[in-house]
Amino acid sequence: MTHHTTQHDAEQAPGRLRIAVASPGDPYDRRTWSGSTYFIVKALEPFVRSLTWIGPLTIPHQDLKKRLAAVRHRITGLRTYPERTLKASQHFARCIDKRLDQEAFDLLLAPAASVETAHIETRIPLVYISDATFALMQEVYPIFSSMGDAAATEHRFEQAVINRADLLVYPSHWAARSAVTTYGADPDKVRVAPFGANLDTPPSREASLGRRVKGRLELLFLAKEWERKGGDIAFHTLKSLIDNGVDARLTVCGTVPPASFRHEQMTVIPYLNKNIPEERARFQEVLNRSHLLLLPTRAECYGVVFCEAAAYGLPVFATDVGGVGTIVENGVNGHLLPPDADGADFACLIRDTALDPTTYMRLNTESRRRYEEHLNWDAWGRTMVHEISRVLRVKQR
Template sequence: MDNEGQRLRIAMLTANTLEDRKRSSWGGTVDRITQTLQKHCGDVQYVGTIHSRKKLLGKVINKATRLILKKNYLFNHTFSLARSYAKVANPRLASQPFDVIIAPSGGTEIAFLETDIPIVLIEDANFALLHNYYAGYSNLIQRSAYETNELEKLAIKKASLILHPSPWAAQSTIENYHADKQKVHAVPFGANFDTPPPIEVVQQKKRSDHCKLFFLAVDWVRKGGEIAFETLLKLEELGIKAELTICGCVPPAQFQHERMRVIPFLDKRIESQRREMEQLFATSDFLFVPTRSDCYGMVFCEASSYGLPTISTNTGGVSGAVTEGENGFLLPPEARGREYAELIARIYQDEARYAALVKSSRAAFDDRLNWDAWGITVTRLIHEMLERRTSYAATAISGRV
């Protein structure tokens, strides 16, 4: 029986407050997931927020371990915090007839849940990938690494469906945590804005008379700012007139150039600043973020909606958003400014190749790098999961008769 037209009763489980979500890297993503599921899948109700003194205690422990041991303690991922979350969430979930629980970045929230409601865990990575890859997950005290990894195991085992935005993360969940392949899927996230530019406008995009590179990032070091600066200098050596716009961070003082512009911050919620951001996407020739570590990158989806090709690094989950030769190109992590400059020069100097890349970048956005595409796919996967559970239950009952 096809039940995909049936609207589900969805519990959105996240312990964070609205302000916490706004401050976190997952803030906008949780809101997009909620809006998309409300549109395509069912009626969404937040089960959080969940306050716990265990979190405050964890922050104190983290400060102490950093001060005394020079090591990190992941206060958001502890057994005590997970148990306190479950204690609050269990009766809330039991009080209403939910069909499914959605847990975005919610491994700690679901690890000790006691519920028969099927759980959908949405994560951009897992602990096995993040450990010693992101700075915040590096140099951990042994107990913290152990508890975080065990919580990951429990959450993956408890979830009926696991969604990642990249094959990098999905494959790791299967290989490192021995998850059932049938319940793990890679579905790319979309661009975090409401209105993409008209496709007719994008298809008329031409390369500039000098190569405009757009570096959009809040972390100069992790996003490869030094390499971006090197690339600007190397393009000059290759005879390519170029400029580099830095947006979202302020480089260290030694990185200065007459054709480098720095915009410390643009707030999309302020119309004038949002328009300035849109203009940068529309008028740049490449989104250039030679990142050192990334789990995905919604900014690559946003660039694609403008027909703006991405130049980045083949690391982490970036290849979940950037497909080689379609909406950009990825170089290995060891590549430096010369290699990036040579790649950019080849593409920029080939007008026909650049024009084709603009069109295929926008096609990638229209086909899969948007939230509607995510919502349609995820709605189907959720219904398939629910049907499997119903079928297994019916088989179990008939086997006992």
């Protein structure tokens, strides 16, 4: 006799779940997938019985093979990733299947782990989480366009995990749409669940609201990569604002610009490691003193930094690329300009909006509201509990 799970039972089911996590990096290290894997695990912990990382997943002599691949790239210009080959994927799958055979798990969670899970044989439900498909990565990131024959292998990994997964979760409509249109994913198993801000101690509502631009306008460029994130455009935005009589300062945090980009009104703070409490506190202090996030990014799958800005009530001024449009709504919690916009365009928009007290107050309020309602990990966790329950309900039929 088939047991039909009630809605109430289904919602409670995750509390009894033992979840295995297949991740290419340690999920408890905030540097893994820019911290998103850490917060994915933390968001689910209150709702499940246990979460167990299957790892570290590495191939034999991985470090040596990666160094040799780097040498080959310098000589030939061709990028290869020894930990992303067919042989590597099959090796990872054997390791995962072996671990799953040793203990009873109810669900396998695979954040950013297409290579690791493409060849698994286990039949327990698989939930795959990613911020992009490989097809999109090839479109927006030049490093993935010089892979030669390896690119075809990556597409096969992507196709295999999309076919095998019981639930496909993406933070943006941009990525979800690609899974369906490029890889033929069943729309019924595709869900959009925006990631949250990667902050251990987000600021209070009171601390985020009521910001005012008094005196100097504090611009924040927060990124690890100067060129890809549009650092040159941010720099010229600062210069254009100053040329038009605005007292502005640009704080560059997370990277060191090329030597040609220097200005007395620009402060550079190199990379801050959130695993270190003192550096995490400085990261929060930088956000706290800023008025807006300026990130004219050239390529972006999602951009958790935009969620972090929302937590602090910072309006975002960015480019409309990749999955950014799921986070930033034009005129609501910020503004998105086309990819061909230059520093003068951004400066003009900032003068017309951020320098108007009424407009800035509205942007500030809406930024925090979007964080509280959508762009936080608690909301993501609740959505996932609901979706996992649905998957288990279907499996039980």
